[in-house]
Amino acid sequence: MKASVFIGTSLDGFIARANGEFDFLPEGGGEPHGYAEFMDTVDAMVIGRKTFETVLKFDSWPYGQKPVFVLSTHKLAHAPVGAVVEHMSGEPQEIFLSLERRGFQHLYVDGGITIQGFLRAGLIHRLIITRVPVLIGDGIPLFGVLRDDIKVHHVVTRSYSSGLVQSEYQVGS
Numbered sequence: 001m002k003a004s005v006f007i008g009t010s011l012d013g014f015i016a017r018a019n020g021e022f023d024f025l026p027e028g029g030g031e032p033h034g035y036a037e038f039m040d041t042v043d044a045m046v047i048g049r050k051t052f053e054t055v056l057k058f059d060s061w062p063y064g065q066k067p068v069f070v071l072s073t074h075k076l077a078h079a080p081v082g083a084v085v086e087h088m089s090g091e092p093q094e095i096f097l098s099l100e101r102r103g104f105q106h107l108y109v110d111g112g113i114t115i116q117g118f119l120r121a122g123l124i125h126r127l128i129i130t131r132v133p134v135l136i137g138d139g140i141p142l143f144g145v146l147r148d149d150i151k152v153h154h155v156v157t158r159s160y161s162s163g164l165v166q167s168e169y170q171v172g173s
Contacts, residue, residue, distance in 0.1 A: 004107070048112070069099065152172075
């Protein structure tokens with residue numbers, strides 16, 4: 001099984017403002033930049049509780065019928081009707097192995113704390129980071145404190161007419 005990250009950040013590396021807002025990201029993702037194609041390769045999502053609560057505020061559930069595993073030690077808000085949501089808790093390695101045993105092949109890991117935990121545990125295989133041409137100065141960083149360096153191998157960088165710049169990396173290469 002592999003786990004990937006597909007995320008947008010400000011140019012200075014923040015995934016959201018300090019209050020959790022991400023109003024600096026282009027509405028609806030802006031121009032097409034591979035998200036739909038990426039989602040076609042994913043068979044399950046692993047997200048944190050804060051990301052789940054943020055997604056619940058969207059006009060519609062963005063993940064269709066893909067299973068979404070929400071990591072939290074707290075009780076979750078109710079998922080929308082038709083959404084396939086399961087509450088999980090534990091260390092990233094335990095979560096990963098549990099989902100692998102269930103037959104999942106490609107996880108999309110999302111949410112700052114969740115991404116950071118899976119990265120520190122060596123469970124992220126691919127990073128696709130789309131930088132938005134804006135500096136916000138402060139907020140929730142994509143990457144947190146690391147015990148050791150995490151080596152990545154650059155795969156490709158794409159630029160878009162709106163100014164988005166997307167880089168893809170293989171982790172651990």
